[in-house]
Amino acid sequence: MRLNEDDLYRQSTQYKHWSFTASDLTRLRQKTNAHAAAQVKLHIAQDSAERAKLAPLDSGANTPNGTGTGTGSGTGSGTGANTPVPGGAGDKGGEVDCLTMDEEKMVVDKFCETAMKLGDFLKLQPDVTCTAIQFMRRFYLYNSPMTYDGTKMSKTAFFLALKLELGTRAGSASDFASRLPKTTRDDIVAPEYTIVQALRFNFEVRHPFRGLKGVHLELEDIIHANYASVTHDGRTPADLRADAFAALQVTDEAAAEGKLGNIYAHAKDILAMAAQLTDAYFLFTPAQILLAAHSLAAPALTAFYLATKIPSSSPARPRILSTIQSCADLLSSHRSFTKNPAPNKHGWADTDPPETKRAMKKLRGCKDPTTQDLVALNAGRKRDVVRDGELDEGKAKRRKLNREKAEKESDAFWGPELKKEG
């Protein structure tokens, strides 16, 4: 009937639903990519067929657009209204050049970087931004960026994260929309259900930030020589302090405190950037991530700290250390990582690598036309829009009758509309 920290972590949804082995993660992305590519090809083909059918009817009145493939002149009906112009090479042969899995990953990373900048722009707390980014990453595990546009999704992800982290202080969707340029309330609300559904209603994200504070609580304790936690080797607090000073390469307490503060800030930056923009959250637990970040910021101190925690005789020790090392490798492989804290934190994000640029360009040609206008889609779900036989006739009719009845009743209550003079 006794639980340890690991048992508690195993109860979290992050462990149950959002933890993967590297191969699982790849397999899942492949599956999502293959499925999305098939859908995109199907929908683009359907879309152009529809245009081809409509074009002759319109041709008399409208511009003589040719009999051909319908290059998105804006005459399409309903959902096709803001269909992106399909890439020239793509729809000629009826074959669309879809993103590959790797390109998709690059695109998602780019979305997340943009989201990070958006968080800075909105002056949100770092935990809100990080939660939003994790929501995005989780969402794009099961959905493709070809299907759902990243910029639209990120706004809603931010709104969700805001509600999650701030609760009632988050404000309404319209408040949030007014803080963003060219955004209405509907833009925020429309994809909300889609995202929440893809998140499987798992809203909790276990971040490593609070844990990092916990580590520093103990490190400060060690420096002040009043550390009284479990020690497996008979070292006294004074011994520990001397060892910590040696690891920090300082001689007095004040200098040690200053150095600890710098280490904390550096580790936090690594967690706020590299950890968010890699797959660290999917592959490692928060404790491993934060210790990895800490070891990147201060290798000697982290080694000393871990040695006080895990005895060398412990069978789990090599495994834990190697896991932390591989997490550190992952974090340091991200281009945001610097050995020393950089003055301009987000300077690295101003330029994209050429592959990412290429993938973003490619994305423009292979977006799923049926899911671009999310606002209309959301409205359609709530009204009686019949899209490619999705809603059966009876249901549509029933909804229409119900709505008409409701309207009539409201009319009766308020009386008929007043006639306008003149």
Add this chain to the structure above:
Amino acid sequence: MSRAAHAPSASTKRAGEDDGASHLSHSLHSLSIQHQSPSKPTRAAANSVPDICPVCKSSRYLNKYMRFLVNPECYHKMCESCVDRIFSHGPAPCPIAGCKKTLRKARFRTQTFEDLKVEREVDIRRRVAKAMNKEETDFETLRDYNDYLEEVEEITWNLILKIDVEQTERRLRRFEEAQKAELNPNTVRRSVDAGPDTSTLSENSHVILKKGGAQRKAQNVSSGNTPIPEDEAGFSFRGLKKRKAPEPEKMFDPTSGWSVDPIYYSAKDEYDHKFFAVKHEPRFYAFGYKSPEYYSHALRDAFGGLGVFLEDGRANEEMYFGTQAAAVAAGGGRDVDMNDVF
């Protein structure tokens, strides 16, 4: 009316006995009722709806809606208006000649059975059954249970036939008290001070009027404070299982026995640190939030999952849940629309 035990040997025995007893009781019973109310016209007993009230002599001919009421003290009938007239101002003696029972208005009621003898027997049986409510499971053997049933029947008939009424009543009451005390020990203290039971049917236990001071004195001497002989202590039955008091409820444990026992840390209540706002800002404590809570949370987060290796995979890896499962179930793998506002 008697409860028969469901064992073949016992039931045959009891059936025979019941017949004999009821036969005997029938004749005795009719005698006793006649003895009790000699003034009553015999016609009234036969005809359940008398036309003339024995008290005020008003007849149904004059008052179509006349109702007759009886009081379980003496079972004398009288019309509703007589009851109103005589008993409205409190208890009063029965107006029927020769009957000195004190009656109260509240206890008048319309009779259920046509025959007043039956009415009285039902009342007595109800009362005895209320006190003697043991079941077969309360006894060690079936034999003991049958003995008990027999004794119950004997008590009932004693009361019906008015044999040893006073003693039986007293013992019944004591038995009842003992039962109550066993169920709830707190009631004993209260019942000690209570006056004589006015709900009894016995011949001698009159309701005491305030005026009758001398009568009250006599009553007290006879019933209440005299030392009780051994046999009058109440009924006791052989083979009755001792009642086991239910176990006291255990203290509620919200964690149902679970506790958190960390491996890597032991959180202190107080840390000497500078750079966390939580310690220095009073607004964090407004709703009872404590800094030790924060410290233990931070440390739990710092080491939670340190020994969990995700590269091993989880136990139930291929887990389908939510929309994915629904899409698979629906076939075709299409997204399932859950938004149906109407």
